[in-house]
Amino acid sequence: MAVPRSGVSTEARHALRQLLGDVDRDLATAFRDGADATALARRRAEAVQRIVVHAWTACLGEVEGAALFAVGGFGRGLLFPYSDVDLLVLAERADAARLRALEQYFTTLWDVGLKVGHAVREPAQCRALAAAEASVFTSLLDARRLAGDPALDARLRATVEDPALWPPAAYLAARLAERDARHARFNDSAYNLEPNLKDGPGGLRTLDSLRWLGRRLAHAPDFDAMVAEGLLDPAERDTLARAEATLHRYRFALHLEARRPEERLLFDYQRGLAARLGFEDEHEKNLGVEQFMQGYYRAASQVERLGVQMVERFEEMLEPPAAAQPVGADFLRFGARLAARDPDLFVRRPAALVEAFIARLDEPGIVGFTADTMRRIHQATALHDGALAGDPAVLAAFLRLLRRGAPAVDALWRMNRHGLLAAVIPAFGRVFGRMQYDLFHVYTVDEHTMRVLRNVARFADAEAREAFPLACDIWPTLPTPEVLLLAALFHDIAKGRGGDHSVLGEEEARAFCMRLGLPENDAERVAWLVRWHLLMSTTAQRQDITDPEVVERFAGAVQNRERLGQLYLLTIADIIGTSPKLWNGWKDRLLADLYSATRYALRSDVEPARDAAARVRECQRLALPMLAAEGFAEAAARRLWADFPDASFLRHRPEQIAWQTAAILRAGGATPLVAVHPFSVRGATELFVYTPDRDGLFANITAMLDRLRFSVLEARVLGAANGMALDTFLLLEADGQQPATPARAEELQQRLARALAQPGPVHPTRRSLSRQLRHFQMTPQIGFHPAGSRTQLALVCADHPGLLAAVAQALVDAGVRVHDARIATFGERVEDFFLLSDRHDAPLDAARQERLRRALLLRIGQGRG
Template identity: 40%
Template sequence: MNDALTDELQTLAATARQRLVEGSAQLRAAYQARPQTSTLLKGRARLVDQELVRLWTACAMPATAALVAVGGYGRGELFPASDVDLLVLLAAPPDEALKARLSALVGALWDCGLEVGHAVRTVDECMIAAADDITVQTNLLEARLLAGNAALFGELDARYREALDVRAFYKAKLLEQEQRYARFNDTPYALEPNCKESPGGLRDLQMLGWIARAAGLGHNWRDLARHRLITGGEAGELRAIERFLQHIRIRLHQLTGRAEDRLLFDHQERLARILGIEATPTRRASEVLMQRYYVTAKMVMQLNTVLLQNYGSVIFPDRGAAIVVNARFQVVRELLDIRDEDVFERQPAALLECFLLLQQRSELKGMTARTLRALWIHRNQVNAAFRADPAHRALFLQILQQRRGIVRVFRKMNEYGILSRYIPAWRRIVGQMQHDLFHVYTVDQHILMVLRNVRRFTMGEHAHEYPLMTRLIMAFERPWLLYVAALFHDIAKGRGGDHSTLGMADAREFCAQHGMDADDSALVVWLVEQHLTMSRVAQKEDTSDPEIIQRFADVVRDERRLVALYLLTHADIRGTSPKVWNGWKGKLLEDLFFATQRLLRGATAKEALGLDDRIEDARRQLRFHGLRPGVEDALWARLDPVYFMRHSAEEIAWHTRVLYYRTESDEPVVKARVAEDEDGVQVMVFTRDQKDLFVRLTGFFGRMGFTIVDAKVHTTRHGYALDSFMLQDPGEQAAYRDILILIEHELTARLQKPGVPERPSRGRMSRQVKHFPISPEVSIRPDEAGRHHVLSLTAADRPGLLYDVAAVLAEHGIRLHTAKIATLGERVEDTFLLTGNVLNQDAQVLRIERELLERLQV
């Protein structure tokens, strides 16, 4: 390729770049003045078309070649920062001279400022690539000739259409969608969804267009209505939905200046303002925007399901023999089918009956397209009169009481809009975000996750995951009552006020309307009221204190309530976020459950805590490890009952094996091990008590990047500190077993060196906390027994936080006995048990609280 042509291309590219910048600015200004997605998307495609044709012509490409737009660009739509997908179609493989021209062309395209994705292929190569790769096959489906040999492009189009296997294409796109859904956890309700790729995003709509085009059913929503695959109203609804999602993506690209399709917290508030969405007295503008997005995404998934079923009935017309179920329904090819189109209108009870049949007939994989469409059209029949009908109420209870399919049908009832019409309070939580950075799901999806978790306890295939839960729920009479409690436990979120109290009223009304037994109703209502109590006591209070256990038992009152609350609490915590649950929290709940159970069965407070049993169990473990009887006596004589109440038998045995022969050690003893569930590291420190010891320890762990999830601080009768820590690596950067020796060696060395402890770095503030700041709260109050003070704090989580708290306490001579660290996503809710003379002076307590607040500011 000669230098003159290269220089000419560079000049043309520079000019094209300027025209693209100016043209894009004009399109943006026109869009902002009158936001119409088609004007911007098609306008940008035309703008790029013109510059590509100019450059193609300047390169003097051979007359046998063609320049083809593929993918979204082939469709004639370009988002502000989208890639430009091109195919250079050749009659034969290129020689060296043509390769040089092609390289110059691609370089010129990049010099224009375009993000180009390109392929250079012959027609034969295109056919081979399409046969091997569904993505290539899909891109060619929307191919559009830009410049060059029209006959060659026509040959490609004809051969592609001839080779296209519509049935195989349909199945491949369904599989592709399933894989994409799995990648995004099968939900459109993530806090930061991808408006293109997440379930319910633009990709779902594009997929419907691809299959319709492949099957010859049309190129737009109106064409589908003409083929009677959707109604005219649904076609209009789909176009409005598509425009909304396109607006979101356009604004994201313009806002960030790049191909950003994720609705990150960083952008949500500004995006809402750009779209003209205002805040309400109780909700941010971003929350209003996101609820609208989630409702839209849910509708996309609904219509996607209906249309894919309709496509299937066209592409696979052989319906197969119908098996009659009853006067209203039949089974066609393992799908539930209505026997006539107006069955829901004539017999509204069938709107619930169809879900009951899905549960009762294991062969059913779903509903036919016409059943789904009829269900969608007649969903508004679920109104006040429908809800008041005793037969309908009995049907709803039957759905709750089935042995299988509970979660599946409740998800479908939510997806198809039936649940929000049958339980009006549900309507307000559909798509409602929870900006506590603790729940990663919207309220309705969190509730369905909790329902799923309770159901899993009843299923044998999950018994290995939850052996205790499975045993408890199998012995629980009428476990379906827990499903009702799960449905209502968070149903009043976002109304203002205490959602537990407000939810009680909804639950009580539901139970009364459905004629539930008085005792069963009382249990459900009580569970909704108290659903946070067990978690709070286990994670924030000193459960080694008999009075704490007694107070909790007084709330629970009987063992049936205890079991029900334990099951619901376990399911609730696990249903908030995959990152929130860990084995340590499970152990805290389990210990509280068994202690309370023993108390309710008539044990004394001491027996309830299992102190004697714990000590004997520890002795047995020592014998098992080969230690002769009596070796523990010297150490245990120096430990008071509080130590034994706060540690498990296994921990006591571990400490004893390490320390029994060095109870007067002059050197610090540090031992680390991987936690039993492999979900963290346990560290034991034994050394002569010293000022600022806890500050030094928290500083060391903070500098190593660990989060302290539990700390037990104990001083022996002979003046030694015996402190225990449970640590986790929030970034999961290290294999725990690989760092045990490092912890032991480094911490021992640090403790042997006197001096002021080095403060760990505060670390960087997370994006989530930046956009949804957590105001720190601090409270120091005496406990009910008057022996200790309880420090409660709430703050944004960060490295070094516990060090800052410990440093303030040490400065005022306050002794810390236990620390309960509850990390809830980006938020920590910590509780500390303290003693110190200064805590009896109100003015000093206020000063300490003020200093803590200053340290906790992010």
């Protein structure tokens, strides 16, 4: 063994650091000037290799029995601007002198400015770890000797190539388990708002995994070799190469933008990256940042789709040969995989492309297509190009598929994964990878659409009845389920074009339905649903659905029960498909109430809306037996109700009136009275406050709710004739958007009661904006509209902690009273509506409106939120 060298001098370290800095600056300049990111990453790996080899020679010399290997990305010959430099040292013996030399070596690399990850192992130890852990074995596949004893290179190759170590079936299973665990950390979707370029679904790790699998299972270590082995066709290889080039370009830019080894496309960087890469705003519905992110989503989804198909091909390789069994006239079954009888079937008869997915749907036990059939589907789809969208036979097959109802959704999802759906509906291809730069839409438009379709299909599943009883009742009554499926497919298809996507989507849907040969009435239903797919959610969340006039207007727009049922199902599926966090018991109850009230209003024999006095009497009549069951006399209730405003009985259910009345009678005149129902009939926690009315009461309550971290969904602020406030709030926990637990409800009751017993104001807790919200601030939009004897305030602004409490304080500042409030938050965007008066219960005049506008801007900020 050679004697270790004395190491790298201080002057030499400085020179190496200077060299590395010069290389990185040159690479950054070259990238800015348009150089290829992959080539630059290779140049950086080559430069770093020269440095680490030089330091190795200086510290260890021409050593025997030890060798230096590059692993990870460095082993593959790629280093991005801030990537770790992963090294493996194999050493026959780890004596004290060698360990001191290695310690000096790694210290030198850190001093030079390299972020080094390293391991020092004996060959036998390395083999044992590789045998025990697939991740260690995988890391050795990329190992590349840089310096040291060549004999250790041969030993490492022997370990990697040993067929007994991780045989193909075991290695495939291990890689798939690793993939599933990794994807679970990123919500199992390539379409998250802040995706991980490296480890997320469809990221660079997916491409690495395909190469590792190709090498271990088919002795095909790269995509060219996989083409030679028949695992990929040239078009698929080129698609993967283009996607990888995009991901490399984005990763190189991200490292430069973040100035650290960041792999997540965080909001902090997205706008800067879009500008760095030359994306510009086209219009407000197609921002440069959205175009930039669409480039990522398209690349990632292509990698993910082809990755899934490649895994199916690897699985097929490992399956024992199966005898052919006929499936209809055009297909054969080989075990659990479907194949075309005629290799030219899809070229000769394009409709068979859709029929293949129908056959797969109908044949039990089928898990996929054979590798050859998958390839022919892709080749035929590309060959026919735009002709599929206008081919009557293709469209007829597509309509037959849609008429299967809920089972068709699985076929549509698979058609989308194979690129066929966009070929049949070209407009769908335009929203492939289309994101919206906000916190409300957490998926790209195409992924959102697929999730909406899956949600629709759930309503046909008996297992969904517990979660969606009304939806599961409605689904079997639909005479034409294909209408709802088409509406789900087209409801967002015009996103990103500019203008109202509902209006543009209606035109697109009607034109496609006519080409499809759908009956005219059904085509009009699809077009109507696309045009008005937001009507039910906006009516329920922004208007008072206990008001008969609101229900009658909505019923007039819907016109019939069939359309109402379809709109209800589409609305629920759309909300859940936008973000799972948006759905809660309150929205469930809200939409169900609107559906039931509208269904009643659409009855042909329904009487005109009863007058207000009759509705008050009916509410009281239904509430009295509930009070009697709790031991309260009718006379006591009626004495109390004599001071209640009619609005209490018009705007609350009998169950709520009974609960509020019982709370007041039970208190025996003690105030402030605070009653909390953890889970009310409205699907949320209900808070009732009965206390002498005073200016600033609403502000104090909302400030305390903010302190206790409750979100307000709805507020009813009423005044009794005896000067008491009758304030009702519907709440969810701010963290988790769930109703309160009994313990939290008790905490709310006690702390709010104590706060209201104090004479002074309650101040909300000041909290800073979250990292994500900081990137989505906007100037508040404030509008005033007449509303009978009141004035409606419409406030649209960016969300931030304590917003409602700040708004409530602005109302106090302006001398304004609140009578009703409907609170809606869509990601980072708040759309709140308040029914207001001045302190004499008159509508706000122009001067008071302007005073309130200034107070709001002062309290909630010009875009600070």
